[in-house]
């Protein structure tokens with residue numbers, strides 16, 4: 001699948017560097033040429049000799065080596081590759097890449113290259129979630145660097161969370177997809193690099209007076225997971241979120257709102273988009289005239305009548321045909337009965353391309369729960385997905401979106 005492709009593998013200093021041995025073996029097994037650059041810190045974890053033995057090529061470590069420069073200048077090293085892979089991409093090398101440093105051979109070849117770059121981050125969970133790393137990753141994504149992982153899991157430092165380097169098989173799948181040689185099916189490993197995505201998530205709050213509101217049980221877990229999955233595929237994501245308790249996803253621009261009107265305004269301010277996914281549970285109605293002061297209880301008086309008025313339909317508004325319409329608009333249908341029939345009808349009524357239909361009857365535990373059973377309704381038909389975690393639903397949906405946006409224009413859903 002990767003026959004004749006030239007991969008420049010930059011191995012930085014993290015415990016995950018040991019996985020590079022397997023990565024090199026797998027890449028070579030697919031016919032790729034692998035040439036390694038090892039940082040000084042990387043050489044504390046793996047030796048030049050082991051990388052050289054597995055790659056059957058010289059390993060480059062020193063920027064000022066006269067011999068290396070006479071055989072293969074460092075600029076040439078970065079240019080003769082089809083793809084540069086940084087694995088493990090430590091917090092340190094990501095920071096140096098974001099800052100445009102050229103303080104060792106690895107940073108210099110990354111600065112000098114005009115070839116696609118894939119980074120497989122690996123670091124302590126606190127380092128990964130630190131604002132500095134978040135900002136560096138965002139900067140690098142904007143410049144077109146593709147990221148694979150990191151995965152959640154137990155870490156060498158006895159902590160648990162995101163920060164584990166992707167497994168070699170996942171990195172190979174990402175490389176295949178970047179080089180247009182996907183071996184694992186049409187949906188696996190597609191990239192959303194360069195795509196702009198909008199996701200709405202969570203409930204809205206509609207004020208009755210300054211202390212009371214109308215809302216619903218949406219937790220934001222599914223919408224946030226979708227935003228995260230799209231970002232992991234390289235999309236530039238804006239997440240417009242109602243009040244939720246779940247943390248902001250990594251590498252995503254989060255706009256926090258309360259009401260449906262504010263959500264609509266934030267969506268319209270998101271600019272030109274390739275895809276918009278409306279996973280928020282927007283309140284259908286708001287108070288017709290919210291009180292400016294707390295409505296007081298009055299002894300003996302009947303309870304106040306609450307007059308409601310419809311909220312703007314954000315999904316239907318964004319789905320309207322026009323130059324601003326995203327190429328792909330995905331709505332959600334939360335139903336307690338006639339799920340599929342209602343979703344098929346909703347897709348047409350709202351003017352969106354796909355509907356993700358989920359059963360939210362109390363017995364399913366979908367609201368606030370960890371798992372979701374959905375149907376994907378498209379113009380082509382209805383697909384029943386198995387019960388999956390919300391992260392898995394998000395991952396599958398992101399893969400489908402990447403595959404859809406990657407198709408030739410004539411078969412895009414919106415057309």
Ligand code: C5P
Pocket residue numbers: 200260278279280281282283284311312313314315316330331332333334
């Ligand atoms: O009409 P209903 O609320 O069932 O439609 C659900 C879908 O529409 C969801 O994707 C939801 O995010 C979106 N929606 C919206 N604005 C509304 C109501 C629903 O974007 N006011």
